[in-house]
Amino acid sequence: MCHLIGDYVLQNDFIASTKGSNRYHMLVHSILYCVPFALVFGVDIRLLIMLVGHFIIDTGKARYNYINYVQDQVYHYLYLAIYLI
Structure with a gap:
């Protein structure tokens, strides 16, 4: 639930549309x-x-298009597993 709230609920449309081109917005x-x-x-x-x-993974997706949405989510959940260990 923390991932879903943090990645979707707390991200407004402006941040979602600019985080790929603005590192400050990605940091926020x-x-x-x-x-x-x-x-x-x-x-x-x-x-x-x-x-x-999260900064590295989302930058790879939003700014450089190195990974797709599915890979992005898999990487995030792997980080969650590490976080919870």
């Missing part, structure tokens, strides 16, 4: 993505790992 999106995790699990080093991982 990545920080907002981490908010539900921080509220549920607290703040620790895993949150920083999630932030960096």
